Amino acid sequence: MEQQTFYYDNKIVKLFAYATILWGVVGLLVGLIAALQLAFPIFNFNLSYVTFGRIRPIHTNAIIFAFVGNAIFTGAYYSIQRLLKARMFNDFLSKFNFWGWQFIIVSAAVTFALGYTTGKEYAELEWPIDLMVALVWVAFGVNMIGTIIKRREQHIYVAIWFYLASFLAVAILHVVNSIEIPVHFMKSYIVYAGVQDAVVQWWYGHNAVAFFLTTPYLGLMYYFLPKAANRPVYSYRLSIVHFWALIFIYMWAGPHHLLYQALPDWAQSLGVTFSVMLIAPSWGGMVNGLMTLRGAWDKVRDSAILKFMVVAVTGYGMSTFEGPLLSLKNVNALSHFTDWTIAHVHIGGLAWNGFLAFGMLYWLIPKLFRTKLYSDKQANIHFWLGTLGILFYAVPLYWAAFTQTLMWKEFTAEGILAYPNFMETVTQLIPMYITRVLGGTLYFTGAILMVYNLIKTIQSGSIEENEEAHAPALAETSKLRLAGETIHRWLERKPVQFTIWIAIAVIVGGAVEIIPMMMIKSNVPTIESVKPYTPLELEGRDIYVREGCYTCHSQMVRPFRSETERYGEYSKVGEFVYDHPYQWGSRRMGPDLARSGVVTGKMYKTDSWHFNHMLDPRKMVKNSMMPAYPWLIKDDLSTDYTAKKISVMQTLGVPYPEGYAEKAVDDLKKQAETIAAGLKANGIDVSPSKEIIALIAYIQRLGVDITKQAGEVKAETEEVVIDFTPLTDAESVTAGEAVYVKNCVACHGAAGNIDGTGLVGPALFDTIYIHGNTPNDVFKVTSEGVPAKGMQAWKHLLPKKELDQVVSFVLNYKK
């Protein structure tokens, strides 16, 4: 048949390879900083841009989307062209894919450092960047599918199946998990609330692991491993079975991130069972990879490339066994919120993703530059440094996880928590965290060695940017199955049908879980006492999201005695219906905050405690590893978008009264003044306009609604009847003074004390009134009290006449 001449685009492969190397180094370095921050809080530098809450998303996104993302594109652009015997479909799309992706990475790093985040793990990007991601990802897909259509190879190889599944699944996941309503250019609210948001988020989060860190990498493995070993793939039939089983089952497993949490039982059970069913399909990939090396193990001894690949595939096998294990509820009860999860993802990340990328680069760079690797010895040293790094990283973290979870759950013989002070369970981990830094440093050093080795290799060779290749044109074949052709073999030469089947396989799982969660009311039972956040609390919540508090604090008490004893009542589905986004968290570096506002609860701290704690955590909690947040005290809260935020929330179904947006800022200021006055009464002078006030308001709201009894809710909605009789005659005022001296001085100080020093309650004889200064306001607070702030309700303790007298005395004195 007639040979056609065409040219492989090697330049785009080179660019992606360079980007992989660059972002790999950056991502590892940022990870190292994050590890240092957890061992030594001084590395937070008291600087907003680099506190742990912002560094962590930079690290995770840099590794997943920058390092691994570029590695995927490198391998895919190289192998797609060769497996399909065609140049990429469109050079512009290739370039757009490359430069667009790098632009996204830089924008991500900058916006995360500035605190622009949606507060959803691995999906933290704000909406304009989300749109860019969608655009660039679709460009990649079109480029790949275009190449498949103009291919010169009759059948598509298993690597291409995996690339196709990855493209489709990631596109769907990203779009569904990023449906947001913008407030302004860099702020949006996700349309889902509470448990619905959690289900969508972990359907996404889990499958970002599946279809970004796993399936494209299996594609890379199926190309580069047989190439590097020069061996045939062990079993074509195993490829078929494990491919379809894997992509179908993966999509169901997301709820295993939410076990024992506020999630309906049926969804939890799907998460458990589908995770367990994932073992064999995942191991299918490992078996096919390792068995391909049968008879080539002698090569593994000599070749650093194969060593990297073997450890990568083994690491994949270990993670995919550990994942289902962690999805069993009894194991998850121990592992969740501890470092076990962190260790687990790093076995996957450092071994599978890191080592496969390194092996691929050591094979690919000399190939592209038509030369030999500069130093095999250095590559071997890199391999051992990296392997030791993984061990020194993972072993201490497993140790830390067991230590902490056992400390959390231990009770004394008398039945109280053995380690009630959360800090004790963290201090214990510091030596492990220091060892982890050592592991990370070893791994990082190895990567630097690789950079040197590859630069030397590149310098010694030259690249053919457009490599000439020949292949016969694709022959016309029957649309129907040929005699003796299996259905799958037929499907492999029908890429459109193939893609449709992939789409069906990946859509089913998500649809079955997400649609009922949205449509069936019984999945989210409402709780009458749960009300929307006040404007100030909403702004405070946005600060909570901005600072990445969720990276260390959960808001999810699980139904275990060890948690309800420590934190309070366990979390219910109906509590989170106004939470856009949900903030349940996934790791407890600090204690759970779901009940932090419950005055009679176990977690309650006063406003002044929170103020001092944010300013200097170690002043309030010895050995705390929390960063300090001095800028919250310095910076003014912006209320420019408060009204807009309220109206966006209304669009999302949060029941603020009609027209409330216009009144929001006034209410916000009123509440802020109350909190600032309360702080002032405790000797803390801070303007009500500062960000810290909003954050305190939010923290003090957490868990409050659910703790209210049904009766209290009613009482609150009933109008309190204020029956104040102002008295001005001297006799009554003197009688009022006597009542005051007898009952009030203990907290409010003697009459005339206007600076309030040394007082528990606020000074009453100045002009600042926390609860309003009209006669009725003062009477109301005296008779009804404000228990949350320490003011008693005096209506049960004093006769009506004395109440009138004492209020009149205070008001008259003021004049």
Added chain:
Amino acid sequence: MEETQEKKITHNEDDKLMIDHSYDGIQELDNRPPPWIMWLFYITVIWSALYGGYYHWFWQEEVSPQESEYQAELLAATEKQEKLKASNPEKYSFDETKITLFSEAADLDAGKALYAAKGCVACHGNLGEGNAVGPNLTDEAWLNGNTPADVFKVIKHGNPAKGMMAYKDQMTNDEIQKLTSWILVSLKGSNPPNAKAPQGN
């Protein structure tokens, strides 16, 4: 070039190369998937069906499996406590309204250690002098009463509205008694520097 590469590919005699499967020189073998992995798959599918059946279709209790587990855990803890009390009623029956102060140095030192360990310093100062959050503990003024029982009570049950948390989940009665003793015997009247003005009476 491709041909020479294909020639180099070695494979076991038993394996059958699939003749028309060659992608950029990568060939595939016609091996069956290892039976153990197929069995592993079938077993996990069966296990999953049993799991779903047990916890959903055949679940008889009124509450969910999760809630049922939680109730059982609480019940077991209560039973354990009751057994403990029954085993040594003298030790575990405790009258909170009649608190006697310890005077042994060892008990007072234990109280002092608790003061540091339980984070009292954060609000009441290193020397009990008080700070922006909590009151002075060294003077004669007390917000919640000054008898041993009063102090014991406010430590154990707290006064959350004023910011004093309850320590009943963090300390045993014996420990609280030691801490109370140290505060009233040693700390009170110690007259530290920077003391906060008296509050209460």
